[in-house]
Amino acid sequence: MTRISCSAAALIAACSIVSTASASVVWTGSSGSRAAEIEFAVTGGNLEVTLSNTSPNDVLVPVDVLTGVFFDIAGAPLTLTRQSAKVAPGSTVLFGTTDPGNVVGGEWAYKGGLSGGPHGAKYGLSSSGLGLFGPGDIFPGSNLEGPASPGGLEYGITSIGDNPATGNTPVTGSNALIKHSVVFVLGGVGESFDLNRIGNVSFQYGTALSEPNTPGTPAPGAAALLGLGSLLIARRRR
Numbered sequence: 001m002t003r004i005s006c007s008a009a010a011l012i013a014a015c016s017i018v019s020t021a022s023a024s025v026v027w028t029g030s031s032g033s034r035a036a037e038i039e040f041a042v043t044g045g046n047l048e049v050t051l052s053n054t055s056p057n058d059v060l061v062p063v064d065v066l067t068g069v070f071f072d073i074a075g076a077p078l079t080l081t082r083q084s085a086k087v088a089p090g091s092t093v094l095f096g097t098t099d100p101g102n103v104v105g106g107e108w109a110y111k112g113g114l115s116g117g118p119h120g121a122k123y124g125l126s127s128s129g130l131g132l133f134g135p136g137d138i139f140p141g142s143n144l145e146g147p148a149s150p151g152g153l154e155y156g157i158t159s160i161g162d163n164p165a166t167g168n169t170p171v172t173g174s175n176a177l178i179k180h181s182v183v184f185v186l187g188g189v190g191e192s193f194d195l196n197r198i199g200n201v202s203f204q205y206g207t208a209l210s211e212p213n214t215p216g217t218p219a220p221g222a223a224a225l226l227g228l229g230s231l232l233i234a235r236r237r238r
Contacts, residue, residue: 025195027071027216029203033057034214035159036066036203040195047080047189050088051125052181056161062170063211065156065177068126068204070117074197077122081187082110085139088181094164096145096155096176104178105141106148107155109133110186118202118213125184127155128207139184145176153207157182 024041035055041048053066085105087098098104111133112123126133128150135149145154153170158177165172201216 025198026219027198027201028054028219029201029214029216030055031212031214034064034066034203034205034212036069036214036216037219038069038071038201038203038216040198042189042191042193042195043185045187045189045191046083047186047193049125049184049186050181051157051184052088053157053159054180055159057159058166059158059162059171060167062153062168063206065153065158065171066203066205067128067153067156067207068124068130070114070119070121070124070200070202070204071198072121072200073123074199077113079188080110080112080123082137082139083185083187085141085182085184087178088183091178091180091182093155094158094162094177094179095173098144099142103141104144104155104182105139106143107141107145107150107176108139108182108184109137109150110139110184111137116209118204118209119200119215121200121202126150126204127157128152128204130204130207130209132209151207153177 024039026039028037033055037052037054039050051069059065085108087093087102087104108127110125114122114124114132116132117124133150146152153175155176155178158179160180162179203214203216205212
């Protein structure tokens with residue numbers, strides 16, 4: 001019988017890789033010229049959510065602007081609290097500004113217990129009202145543009161490949177847009193929250209639920225690494 005010998009150092013390295021991989025969960029979605037990504041992580045007992053428009057293509061019309069994401073959490077419903085919404089490091093605001101510290105919370109909303117969310121999802125984040133979000137759902141922060149409520153296209157997320165000089169008026173200056181990513185912090189999950197409870201992810205574009213919505217899929221990697229770590233440990237014990 002062939003035996004595979006693994007040193008203690010190799011096992012430690014494998015376990016380190018597994019630990020790192022399982023520290024966050026990534027979902028992606030794409031359709032045509034649109035592509036998006038969301039990363040969920042637990043930090044300090046909070047749920048940190050990074051939402052990105054990863055398309056390399058130029059945004060020419062409003063339905064190419066990422067304005068929301070929806071998801072479910074399996075098990076008992078969670079009451080999550082709105083902590084912060086900030087432009088991610090390396091991302092920028094086009095045609096607008098932020099509060100100090102890159103805060104854009106006054107332009108984004110979170111709501112749980114949704115009724116009528118895409119694919120029946122009960123949790124959502126959005127810069128547009130979509131008939132689901134109102135002034136009581138916004139994150140801490142100033143009203144930077146438009147009404148004091150999530151609505152319209154303002155502060156939606158344009159693509160990483162966007163040329164802000166091209167496209168129709170709503171995407172070339174009449175609305176502030178965030179290029180690439182926004183980071184949200186939601187309180188109330190606790191340090192031991194299992195990120196695998198998150199599912200039914202979908203990415204919303206434009207300013208109405210009738211506009212494009214792209215279902216997400218889990219990015220490969222973490223599950224495979226967890227399996228690899230278990231295999232290495234099991235063979236080490238033989």
